[in-house]
Amino acid sequence: MTNPSAPNSPSTGAPSRAGRREWTALGVLMLPLLLVSMDVSVLYFAVPQISADLEPTGTQQLWIFDMYAFVLAGLLMTMGSLGDRIGRRRLLLFGAAAFGAASLVAAYATSAETLIAARAVLGVGGATLMPSTLAIIRTLFTDPAQRSKAIGMWSGVTTAGVALGSVLSGVLVEHFWWGSVFLVNLPAMVLLLLLGPILLPESRNPAPGRFDLLSMPLSMAAVLPVIYGLKEIPSEGWHVRYVVSVTVGLLFAALFVHRQRTIESPMIPPSLFRGRGFTPAVSLNLLAMFATMGSAYFNTQYLQSVLGKSPMEAALWSLLPTVLVGVAVPLAAVLVQRGVNRAYVVSAGFLIAACGYGMLTATGTDSLWLVLGGAGLIASGIVTVMSQMMDLALGAVPAEKAGTASSVLETGTEFGGALGMALLGSVGTAVYRHDIPDTAPDAAHETLGAALAVARHLPDRAGDALVTTAREAFTSGMQAAAIAGTVLMLGAAVLAALTLRQVRVRDTECEEPEKTLA
Numbered sequence: 001m002t003n004p005s006a007p008n009s010p011s012t013g014a015p016s017r018a019g020r021r022e023w024t025a026l027g028v029l030m031l032p033l034l035l036v037s038m039d040v041s042v043l044y045f046a047v048p049q050i051s052a053d054l055e056p057t058g059t060q061q062l063w064i065f066d067m068y069a070f071v072l073a074g075l076l077m078t079m080g081s082l083g084d085r086i087g088r089r090r091l092l093l094f095g096a097a098a099f100g101a102a103s104l105v106a107a108y109a110t111s112a113e114t115l116i117a118a119r120a121v122l123g124v125g126g127a128t129l130m131p132s133t134l135a136i137i138r139t140l141f142t143d144p145a146q147r148s149k150a151i152g153m154w155s156g157v158t159t160a161g162v163a164l165g166s167v168l169s170g171v172l173v174e175h176f177w178w179g180s181v182f183l184v185n186l187p188a189m190v191l192l193l194l195l196g197p198i199l200l201p202e203s204r205n206p207a208p209g210r211f212d213l214l215s216m217p218l219s220m221a222a223v224l225p226v227i228y229g230l231k232e233i234p235s236e237g238w239h240v241r242y243v244v245s246v247t248v249g250l251l252f253a254a255l256f257v258h259r260q261r262t263i264e265s266p267m268i269p270p271s272l273f274r275g276r277g278f279t280p281a282v283s284l285n286l287l288a289m290f291a292t293m294g295s296a297y298f299n300t301q302y303l304q305s306v307l308g309k310s311p312m313e314a315a316l317w318s319l320l321p322t323v324l325v326g327v328a329v330p331l332a333a334v335l336v337q338r339g340v341n342r343a344y345v346v347s348a349g350f351l352i353a354a355c356g357y358g359m360l361t362a363t364g365t366d367s368l369w370l371v372l373g374g375a376g377l378i379a380s381g382i383v384t385v386m387s388q389m390m391d392l393a394l395g396a397v398p399a400e401k402a403g404t405a406s407s408v409l410e411t412g413t414e415f416g417g418a419l420g421m422a423l424l425g426s427v428g429t430a431v432y433r434h435d436i437p438d439t440a441p442d443a444a445h446e447t448l449g450a451a452l453a454v455a456r457h458l459p460d461r462a463g464d465a466l467v468t469t470a471r472e473a474f475t476s477g478m479q480a481a482a483i484a485g486t487v488l489m490l491g492a493a494v495l496a497a498l499t500l501r502q503v504r505v506r507d508t509e510c511e512e513p514e515k516t517l518a
Contacts, residue, residue, distance in 0.1 A: 022140045025199040026150055029133045030157050031188040032096060036126045037161025038168060046169055049178040056112035063116045066231075071123025072130070073227050073414040074220040080131035080407020081215075081267045084205040088135045088403055093196050095128025100189035107179030118182075131406035138394045138402040139203045145337045148391045152329040155387040159325055159379065167319065170312040205400035209265030218256040219267065223411060225249030230418035233426060272397055272405055280499040281393035282412045284346065287492045288385040289416030291353050294424035294485055295360070295378045298478045299371060305448045306365055306471045317368070321376035328352075328380035329387050336388065343500035346388050347493040352381030354489035360482035365471050374482075381489075385496075386413075392500075427484050428477030435473035440466060448474040 050056070056064060083091040098121055106118035137154060141147035172180040226249035229242040260266035273279045303314035332345050356377030359370055390409060397405040429447075436445050444451035444466060451470035455463040 017143045017146060021199060025140055026137065026153065028192060028195045028199055029136065030153065032099070032129060032192050033133050033154065034157050034161045034164070035185050035188050036099070036129050037158045038165035046173050046178040046181050049173060050115070053178065054109065054112045054115060056115075060112040060116065064112065064119060067116050067119040068123045068126065069414075070224055070227065071120050072126040073411065074224045075124060075127035076131060076407045076411045076414070077219045077223075077268060077404075078216045078407075079127045080135070080403040080405075080410075082211070083128070083132050083135060083403035084401060085211055087202045087204040088132045088139070089196060089200045089202040091128050091403075092132040092136065092200070093193060095125040095132065096189045096192045096196070099125030099129065100186050100193075103182040103185040103189070107182040109179075130410050131403050134390065134394065134406035134409070135402035136200055136203070138399055138406075139201055144395065145333075147395070148333045148336065148387075149330070151391045151394070152333050152387040155383055155390060156325055156329050159383055160322055164319070167312075167315045170315060203399070212259070212263055212265055212267050215256065215259060215263075215267035218252060218259060222249055222253035222256045223414070225252070227414060227418050230415075230422040233422040238426070268404060268408060269401065272401060272408065277392045277396040277500070278405065280496075281389040281396065282409060284492065284496055284499075285386055285389040285393070285409055286412040286416035286419075287488070287495075288350075288353075288382045288389070289413045290420035290423075291357070291378060291485060291489060291492075292382050292420065293417035294420030294481065295357070295375060297421045297425050298360075298428060298481060299375050301448060301474070302363070302371055302478060303368075305452060306474060307368060317372065318375075320372050321379045324376045324380035325383045328384045332384040332388055341501065342388055342392065343497050346385050346496040346500055349381040349384035349388070350489045350493035350496060352384070353378045354381075354486050354493065356381060357482045357485035357489055361479050361486065363475055363478055363482070365468075365475050424481040424484060428474070428481040431477035431480045432470075432473045435476050436470065440469070444470060 050064065079091065079095075102118045102121035102125060106115055106122065109115040109118060134151070134154065137147065137150050141150045168184065169181050172184065225245040229245035229249065232239075232242045232245075260268050261270050273282075300314065300318070303309045303317055304311060309317065328349075332349065335345050336342050356374040356379075359374035359377065363371055363374075393405055393409055394402055432448065433445050436451070440451070441454050444454050448470050451466060455466040455470070457463075458466060
């Protein structure tokens, strides 16, 4: 009889099937994961109240928004490697405690500086939670079919969290004060701290080597300037300081890679990328996130600035496309388990996303259902890809390096999202500025939001004309970006078929299960 508390079966050497205890543990992991992903968008409706209460400067308001994502992206690789060394459960519980404490401080912050600092600590907590949860899933579920299902649930919860964050923010701010958007984190973190030591096994790399302290600042210096530059380019254009920022980050990335290849105990072992399937998984996962954020950049603006929806209405409409995710992820897992080559499943995911982008190429200035349908296809196709690539990547590396592998995947996701916003956003912005007539006020040439703001101060007829022109120009830019997205997704489908065709599940499963610690 299989012991439900022991994921591995040492007597046979084969992975055993997880029982009720493991699935309960997964449920405990999902709630804080949901909140961590929600924290990216949870400030969406709280900003007006925060601005009135704390009176931040324009720069401080930007940092209140961005600090969490920047710190999270910069520390992912460090935390993944650290978890492999000190134990994933230990790091997870530390991150939960930090996340809960920072949420409490943020909720009752009396100054913008305090809120920014709390958001930074929230980023530290998020950086520990994201790779640790994936690595623990790798330990809990050694049966490939069950692990695929668990990772699919992980992907679905992460996707839903980003969509739900803005909606939850609107509901809480409407009925309570802005600090409530942070207090909602506390029950989940307390639950994790109470049940984690009981339900989650401790696991670590038995021979991790010395932790390389220099790799930590090098990794941050590589990630943060690139993420910053790519996130600013869509709205601010290809200004010198953003190009320099990306260039500096890439130089530090080259130094980081060189160090990992030459030191005895690297933070990110180059051997990870020799695991069959790991490099294609990271690359295709990056392309998938490129498509996700490139689409989201336009869809959010379209709902609010073209269709005139309120922020709350736009957030609620944005939930509809995520419904298809609940069908796509388990369907993909079942197909792979029944013997369909993973390459074809992933290629199909990219093709579905290409169809979604193709629908967006026909967008007009009154195309709500067309945009929602296209967004739904993109979301379902991309989550299919991401769930399969995470499963492939974690199966392609030894279990003792699962935390490091997870952090590389997550860092690639951050890069892909920023790159998608930068490149597709730049395409849309270029078309928008080309279509705005030279006679329009200078500010109207920058963004659709700026054009709408200018129109409010013009006489009725002139203002209405500018609004119509700006919305049509934005829609044209969205169509051009959708064409680029369609081409990219078709290329990604071909790339997936070529790189994954010979990589099957049995090729990537590690024969030596990692030992868990009491």
